Amino acid sequence: MNSSSAAPGGSARREATRQKLYEAAVTLIAEQGFSATTVDEIAERAGVAKGTVYYNFASKSVLFEELLRHGVGLLTASLREAADRTARAGGSKGDALDAMIRAGLEFIARYPAFTQLYVAELWRTNRAWQSTLMVVRQEVVAVIEGVLREGVASGEFGDETDIPLTAAALVGMVLVAALDWQAFQPERSLDDVHAALSRLLQGRVGGHRAARAG
Template sequence: FKSKTELFEELLRHGVGLLTASLRAAAEESEERGGTRVEALDAMIRAGLAFIDRYPAFTQLYVAELWRTNRAWQSTLLVVRQEAVAVVEDVLREAVDSGELSEEIDIPLTAAALVGMVLVAALDWQA
């Protein structure tokens, strides 16, 4: 790596990439078992908690960086965060389309809230 920024950006990409992959896998496994989209969301929450349990130091770093501003890696952080949130958005959208959830929910806000809730609650749970 040529710089601290480059190293940190790659750490963010890798760590959040692992989280995103675990969320996606949980949703896919739920679907393969014939589960509903709401059950897929439950599986994704459990997968998120398992990820945080496995990588607590990364999670603490990630959550702390989400709140900091004027960092060289801010744009990378926002991109990888949106990738994780998008996985949850997809399942929420499918749940709305299938009638499992109300059409009145704000999908992007709900997805961001779920991801944030899991991250913060799990860190509190581990404290």
């Protein structure tokens, strides 16, 4: 994915202004939601005149859509990098999953506001940016599904594994655990959180009862 796909010309100065606007918008929208956040607020927090917002983005929703694309680009890059690194080190697909969980946690710890905003908007229908969101969601899920699929192909995971559903469940597990960690027990370390999730994934909580799949 071209990280600067939305910045046609893009002088350094302009890019810096855009970045300031992204940062201002992401926290405000995470806290208040898209509709409740005003363009005046975004401009003020970015330390920029309102006119500048409209000089750099066609509208409030375009600003938001580019913000989404930008953030998800960072996340998928990070997940892919984690999977590749494990593969190069000769790890199993289970190790790759573990590394991706860690990468996910690191991303959320670094960009909690973006994550919040992403979750809040993901399942909304009837919104202007819904199609953008679909594309962007598919990119994240595809990375995880890829690892699952390879694991099934190599026999490491059972071939009755439900790839799309498992991918979604993994995303949910990491997402909600991490947001809860940030919101309600921020003093805990990333290692701590990672260990708890690994444990859960290894079935040392749910137990190893016989399958009763339908």
